[in-house]
Each structure stands twice: as C-alpha cells, then as structure tokens.
Amino acid sequence: MPATATAGAPRGRRASAGRPKTGKPNPIDVHVGSRVRLRRTLLGMSQEKLGEAIGLTFQQVQKYERGANRIGASRLFDLSRVLDVPVSFFFDDMPADAASAPVDDEDGGEGAEERSAGAYEPDPMAKRETLELVRAYYRINDPSVRKRLFELTKAVANAATAESAE
Known part of the structure; x- marks a missing residue:
C-alpha cells in the first residue's frame, strides 16, 4: 500500500x-x-x-x-x-x-x-473548595466559635436563596 x-x-x-x-x-x-x-x-x-x-x-x-x-x-x-x-x-x-x-x-x-x-x-461535596472548607472548619478548636460560624454560614445561604427567589 x-x-x-x-x-x-x-x-x-x-x-x-x-x-x-x-x-x-x-x-x-x-x-x-x-x-x-x-x-x-x-x-x-x-x-x-x-x-x-x-x-x-x-x-x-x-x-x-x-x-x-x-x-x-x-x-x-x-x-x-x-x-x-x-x-x-x-x-x-x-x-x-x-x-x-x-x-x-x-x-x-x-x-x-x-x-x-x-x-x-x-457532586459539590467532592469539590476541592468544599473539602478545604470542611477541613478548615474542623481545625477550629473552640466548639462555640465553630457553632457560630456554622450559624453564620446558614444565615448567609438562606439570605442568598431568598434574594434569588425574589
């Protein structure tokens, strides 16, 4: 050929x-x-x-x-x-x-x-950003600070969700 x-x-x-x-x-x-x-x-x-x-x-x-x-x-x-x-x-x-x-x-x-x-x-749970956030969160030793950060994050997410729904 x-x-x-x-x-x-x-x-x-x-x-x-x-x-x-x-x-x-x-x-x-x-x-x-x-x-x-x-x-x-x-x-x-x-x-x-x-x-x-x-x-x-x-x-x-x-x-x-x-x-x-x-x-x-x-x-x-x-x-x-x-x-x-x-x-x-x-x-x-x-x-x-x-x-x-x-x-x-x-x-x-x-x-x-x-x-x-x-x-x-x-899956958003498999993203690097999510993994780094979770690892950083658990490096916070004070449980009350960790709980306040958790509540703050939920409040910001809820506000963002409410804004986008309007």
Whole structure:
C-alpha cells in the first residue's frame, strides 16, 4: 500500500473504540476521578505524592481526577490500595445519569453519552473548595466559635436563596 494512502488514516482498533470525539469526558470517568480526588484530599495527600506511590506524574493524576483519562482496572486497584479504600468506593454515590451512560461506544455513535456528559454535574461535596472548607472548619478548636460560624454560614445561604427567589 503506498504511503500516501495511509497518511492521516486511523490505525488499529483504538481509532474507533472508546469515547466519541465530543471533547467531553465520559461521566463515569469524571465521577471515578472525583472520588479519587475526594479521597486523596481527605487524606491530605498531594497529587505528586499519589503519583509517586503508583508510578505516575502529577499531571497524569490530574488527568485521572478530571476524567480526561480513563482509569484501567489495574490502576484502579493500585489507587484503592494506596488510598486505603475498596475499589467500590470509586463508584459509590454515582448519579443515575452517569451510571446509565454507555461505557464504550465502539460504533462511533454519540447519542446518549453526549447527552449524559453534557448534563453531568460533579457532586459539590467532592469539590476541592468544599473539602478545604470542611477541613478548615474542623481545625477550629473552640466548639462555640465553630457553632457560630456554622450559624453564620446558614444565615448567609438562606439570605442568598431568598434574594434569588425574589
């Protein structure tokens, strides 16, 4: 076959397998990645330290946590060991729309997965901001100060909700 006939043509099975070319990560990969980030953050572990423990760079860990790269079974097992959780932890609390998304779309169709990926919102409890807020809150040693901060936060949230309802 002449070289010009294969130039730019997809090679091997990988070209047609996997995610459709929507530019959006699979919602299951996003959920699993957010659970990795949740556990890593709760342990106070950096992406670099986690990467070292499983033989990756922190950039690769970042891609896993964003759902940009799919985590294979052996890597998921390594993560469960290092983060000291069962493999099932990464799938806990998965939203129904993520769970119903196709795992692999080998025929190249983009229907259900594209709709799910576009509608998928990561759990706010898994966001870094939330985790840092909770960790900082529990570093407040005085229970009365912690309770006043809690009441203040609820009052501000209620006021914001009332404003947006008007």
